[in-house]
Amino acid sequence: MKITVAGTGYVGLVTGVVFADLGNEVLCVDIDPDKVDKINKGNSPIYEPGLDELLQRNLEERRLHATTDLAGAVRQSEVVFITVGTPPTPTGEPDLKYVDEVARTIGASLNGYKIIVNKSTVPVGTGDRVRRIIEQHRVEPHEFDVVSNPEFLREGSAVHDTLFPDRIVIGADNPRAAMKIVEIYAPLERPMLITNLPTAEIIKYASNTFLALKISFINAIADLCERTGADVVQVAKAMGYDTRIGSAFLQAGLGFGGSCFPKDVRAFAHSVQRYDLDATLYEKILAINDARPVQFVERIAQRLGGLAGRTVGLLGLAFKPNTDDIREARSLEIIRLLLEQGAVVRAYDPVAMPHVQAMYPQITYCRNAYEVAEGADALALITEWNEFKQLNFERIKALMRQPNLFDGRNLYDPQRLQKLGFYYYGVGRANGNELTKPEDAEGI
Numbered sequence: 001m002k003i004t005v006a007g008t009g010y011v012g013l014v015t016g017v018v019f020a021d022l023g024n025e026v027l028c029v030d031i032d033p034d035k036v037d038k039i040n041k042g043n044s045p046i047y048e049p050g051l052d053e054l055l056q057r058n059l060e061e062r063r064l065h066a067t068t069d070l071a072g073a074v075r076q077s078e079v080v081f082i083t084v085g086t087p088p089t090p091t092g093e094p095d096l097k098y099v100d101e102v103a104r105t106i107g108a109s110l111n112g113y114k115i116i117v118n119k120s121t122v123p124v125g126t127g128d129r130v131r132r133i134i135e136q137h138r139v140e141p142h143e144f145d146v147v148s149n150p151e152f153l154r155e156g157s158a159v160h161d162t163l164f165p166d167r168i169v170i171g172a173d174n175p176r177a178a179m180k181i182v183e184i185y186a187p188l189e190r191p192m193l194i195t196n197l198p199t200a201e202i203i204k205y206a207s208n209t210f211l212a213l214k215i216s217f218i219n220a221i222a223d224l225c226e227r228t229g230a231d232v233v234q235v236a237k238a239m240g241y242d243t244r245i246g247s248a249f250l251q252a253g254l255g256f257g258g259s260c261f262p263k264d265v266r267a268f269a270h271s272v273q274r275y276d277l278d279a280t281l282y283e284k285i286l287a288i289n290d291a292r293p294v295q296f297v298e299r300i301a302q303r304l305g306g307l308a309g310r311t312v313g314l315l316g317l318a319f320k321p322n323t324d325d326i327r328e329a330r331s332l333e334i335i336r337l338l339l340e341q342g343a344v345v346r347a348y349d350p351v352a353m354p355h356v357q358a359m360y361p362q363i364t365y366c367r368n369a370y371e372v373a374e375g376a377d378a379l380a381l382i383t384e385w386n387e388f389k390q391l392n393f394e395r396i397k398a399l400m401r402q403p404n405l406f407d408g409r410n411l412y413d414p415q416r417l418q419k420l421g422f423y424y425y426g427v428g429r430a431n432g433n434e435l436t437k438p439e440d441a442e443g444i
């Protein structure tokens with residue numbers, strides 16, 4: 001099948017490459033000529049495990065080509081996937097200008113029946129909006145259908161997730177269009193759910209919002225654990241054994257970042273309000289999450305007696321391991337707070353440093369975790385990359401000015417570090433910190 005994928009970011013490029021690998025002829029379109037150039041040379045503009053290899057194979061076999069010419073690509077294709085960004089506006093609503101732009105070009109380029117598949121994450125009702133835009137810009141009255149096919153891949157395992165998705169959701173008003181999309185995905189042999197457009201659009205936001213809710217929930221529990229001498233890691237573990245709850249997304253820590261969860265929960269809250277419904281639940285998920293970096297930096301400041309002139313080393317900057325993506329990464333807010341309070345910041349990340357360097361040139365970027373530890377008053381784990389799992393803490397302790405370890409992801413064994421002579425802080429772990437008694441505890 002001839003397929004156009006409009007937008008070659010994390011979703012578009014990985015989707016395009018996988019569709020090509022399944023034997024389709026794929027045109028990957030982007031407005032950024034540098035990205036297009038890189039793709040055609042077999043160098044992925046984004047870091048995703050396994051992507052370069054798959055890209056090169058499909059370029060060699062001539063099943064994939066990148067271009068900036070969307071109109072030309074649309075004319076040659078039966079199916080056009082929209083995979084452009086939907087970044088948040090300052091109010092938190094998703095900015096649909098890229099989707100609109102692509103829809104206008106599709107409308108103006110229609111030269112026969114086509115299926116337009118929206119894969120970008122968009123509020124309920126956007127399928128109808130795309131349909132109207134295409135109708136308005138159509139030069140000749142060619143038929144077309146709009147389908148919603150939300151994407152659930154995770155950055156860092158995008159290729160794997162695209163090859164083995166938990167489910168494929170196809171929202172379409174016309175069964176003929178739905179079946180064509182089923183045909184594309186059939187070789188993956190994964191569960192498919194065919195539904196109407198608004199249902200598919202809501203499934204995406206409801207899924208992400210629920211995962212974010214789990215994270216904020218366990219972080220709220222972590223606060224209570226810290227005050228009572230309980231250990232949130234064990235609370236979460238025991239909760240997770242309950243098959244009705246499950247252990248995924250139940251890790252207390254610095255909260256969620258990235259290009260999806262924060263933006264999608266905000267967007268969902270706006271959608272809900274547009275239909276005159278109460279968005280308090282969704283706003284609370286965000287409020288709990290926003291407080292995490294502030295609280296973490298407060299803990300460091302408390303321990304060091306203020307941050308002015310203190311050196312804080314950060315391990316990891318990407319919003320999660322195995323990606324170079326720093327969009328809404330917790331590291332950015334933590335760096336901002338540390339610098340605001342006068343700290344000297346050193347940092348290391350296996351792949352994300354260049355992106356952070358562009359925003360914060362004033363911090364020291366190191367070659368590895370040990371260099372970060374040199375002369376540090378506190379070391380803070382921000383992103384749980386594999387290479388931080390087995391550090392030589394004796395060596396780290398010897399390099400630091402003071403052995404203070406702040407574990408933002410509850411990666412380490414508190415007792416082991418305490419035995420080595422570290423002050424250890426883990427989120428929601430008893431930590432030997434001062435406990436706060438409830439008001440009515442006096443006099444019992």
Ligand SMILES: NC(=O)c1ccc[n+]([C@@H]2O[C@H](COP(=O)([O-])OP(=O)(O)OC[C@H]3O[C@@H](n4cnc5c(N)ncnc54)[C@H](O)[C@@H]3O)[C@@H](O)[C@H]2O)c1
Pocket residue numbers: 006007008009010011012029030031032035070083084085086098101102119120121122151152153154155259260
């Ligand atoms: N990144 C994820 O993990 C993920 C997961 C699921 C869903 N999503 C959703 O998928 C969508 C895309 O996300 P992403 O992370 O791939 O975005 P991205 O920002 O990485 O990529 C978007 C690409 O679209 C290109 N673009 C913009 N306007 C264009 C136009 N008119 N024609 C052609 N290309 C154009 C940009 O240059 C960019 O390369 C978003 O709605 C996002 O919420 C993302």
